[in-house]
Amino acid sequence: MLEETIFDIAICGAGPAGATCALALKNAGLQVVMIDKATFPRDKICGDAVSSITKRVLRQIDPSYETELLQFESKASITQAKLYSPNFESLEISFAKIGHCIKRIDFDNWLFHLALRENKELKVISGIGIKDVVQDENFSISLEDGRCIKSKLMIACDGAHSVAAKKIAKIKVDRKHYSGAVRQYYEGVSGLSGNALEVYFLKDFLPGYFWIFPLPNNQANVGFGMLSDTIAKNKIDLKKSLQHIIKDIPQVAERFKNATPLEDIKGFGLPLGSKKYKIAGKQYMLCGDAAALIDPFSGEGIETAMESGKFAAEQAIKCFQEKDFSEAFMMAYEQRVYNKMWPNFRNHYWLQKLLGDRKWLINGLISFGNIPFVKKQIPKVFY
Numbered sequence: 343m344l345e346e347t348i349f350d351i352a353i354c355g356a357g358p359a360g361a362t363c364a365l366a367l368k369n370a371g372l373q374v375v376m377i378d379k380a381t382f383p384r385d386k387i388c389g390d391a392v393s394s395i396t397k398r399v400l401r402q403i404d405p406s407y408e409t410e411l412l413q414f415e416s417k418a419s420i421t422q423a424k425l426y427s428p429n430f431e432s433l434e435i436s437f438a439k440i441g442h443c444i445k446r447i448d449f450d451n452w453l454f455h456l457a458l459r460e461n462k463e464l465k466v467i468s469g470i471g472i473k474d475v476v477q478d479e480n481f482s483i484s485l486e487d488g489r490c491i492k493s494k495l496m497i498a499c500d501g502a503h504s505v506a507a508k509k510i511a512k513i514k515v516d517r518k519h520y521s522g523a524v525r526q527y528y529e530g531v532s533g534l535s536g537n538a539l540e541v542y543f544l545k546d547f548l549p550g551y552f553w554i555f556p557l558p559n560n561q562a563n564v565g566f567g568m569l570s571d572t573i574a575k576n577k578i579d580l581k582k583s584l585q586h587i588i589k590d591i592p593q594v595a596e597r598f599k600n601a602t603p604l605e606d607i608k609g610f611g612l613p614l615g616s617k618k619y620k621i622a623g624k625q626y627m628l629c630g631d632a633a634a635l636i637d638p639f640s641g642e643g644i645e646t647a648m649e650s651g652k653f654a655a656e657q658a659i660k661c662f663q664e665k666d667f668s669e670a671f672m673m674a675y676e677q678r679v680y681n682k683m684w685p686n687f688r689n690h691y692w693l694q695k696l697l698g699d700r701k702w703l704i705n706g707l708i709s710f711g712n713i714p715f716v717k718k719q720i721p722k723v724f725y
């Protein structure tokens with residue numbers, strides 16, 4: 343009986359952070375349970391841009407996982423970003439490494455089943471949400487169906503609205519370090535190159551950006567996001583903004599003349615990595631969105647979710663080897679995450695602040711970036 347077992351590890355949430363954590367715990371000889379309120383396959387509102395770093399994380403766990411991902415049929419291979427300034431000058435940036443656009447319903451389902459296949463010890467509870475998490479000698483995780491799961495270690499991977507992050511780590515939404523964004527799938531957007539992420543800095547929608555990301559089968563992931571602080575201060579309705587951009591901005595509207603929306607507009611929050619939180623403590627670690635690890639400029643969080651999930655698994659293995667679950671020991675995880683990710687988060691936060699709604703600056707930088715010598719020097723921005 344699951345309720346009577348005290349698991350070594352409970353992973354709360356089976357998105358990219360949770361599934362990667364479970365994957366990296368294969369062969370660890372630990373009793374692991376992973377709980378997700380959704381039944382897979384499930385959608386996740388996202389831009390679907392899966393960066394090349396996700397392949398590196400998979401490769402580090404097992405090189406065959408990257409090969410499996412590359413065999414994925416429903417993906418677009420991304421080799422460049424096209425940035426559009428408020429005056430519609432474009433700048434093309436080529437990526438050194440190929441990334442992909444894969445609908446999250448497919449990507450997350452693949453990763454979830456990979457973890458299930460590879461981690462033979464893994465028990466999964468899906469389709470039942472976590473209601474509460476209580477820390478005592480062990481963790482007690484109450485589920486919506488009345489069951490209570492106990493574990494020695496708890497790894498919170500339950501996303502932007504993490505129950506455990508709120509309850510155990512006392513993390514509260516800080517709008518200055520949080521974004522809101524909306525997404526709508528489309529078919530038949532004209533002029534899609536098939537291999538470029540299109541990012542538009544539109545003059546009446548700053549600070550923030552509108553995106554068109556290509557998907558297979560002539561589909562595209564279309565969306566718009568902004569800092570939550572700006573949304574609240576200016577009472578911005580993101581869904582209306584997206585409709586307005588697509589209908590009324592001539593350069594954009596032209597592309598959508600013969601396009602069909604495949605769903606209603608859907609929105610979700612992005613906890614940004616521009617503020618450090620306490621993401622580890624006695625017997626627990628937070629990963630991915632639960633730990634606020636989204637890039638504050640690009641909005642990418644899949645790669646950091648996966649990498650933090652892997653780091654948490656490695657730390658968990660050490661905890662059981664050393665029989666040390668103390669706060670001091672768990673801090674090694676927090677330090678490893680921030681040592682790796684903070685420099686990028688900090689730089690991208692300042693880039694986000696610097697650009698803000700300064701149209702002249704974005705126009706100027708994109709023109710400057712188009713000078714051939716400068717273009718060659720442009721460092722990694724999105725990948």
Ligand SMILES: Cc1cc2nc3c(=O)[nH]c(=O)nc-3n(C[C@H](O)[C@H](O)[C@H](O)COP(=O)(O)OP(=O)(O)OC[C@H]3O[C@@H](n4cnc5c(N)ncnc54)[C@H](O)[C@@H]3O)c2cc1C
Pocket residue numbers: 354355356357358359360377378379380386387388389390391392393470471472473499500501502503504505523524525565567609610611612629630631632636641642643644645647
């Ligand atoms: C509009 C938008 C666009 C984005 N675009 C991109 C992009 O293009 N590229 C990119 O890299 N990142 C993007 N992101 C960020 C990215 O979606 C997240 O950073 C990423 O999903 C984090 O993974 P995660 O595993 O931490 O959380 P999630 O993917 O959110 O997974 C959390 C899991 O926990 C489960 N869960 C939640 N609550 C409970 C509960 N109470 N009980 C049990 N289970 C629970 C959920 O069902 C889910 O399966 C975008 C985000 C948004 C909102």
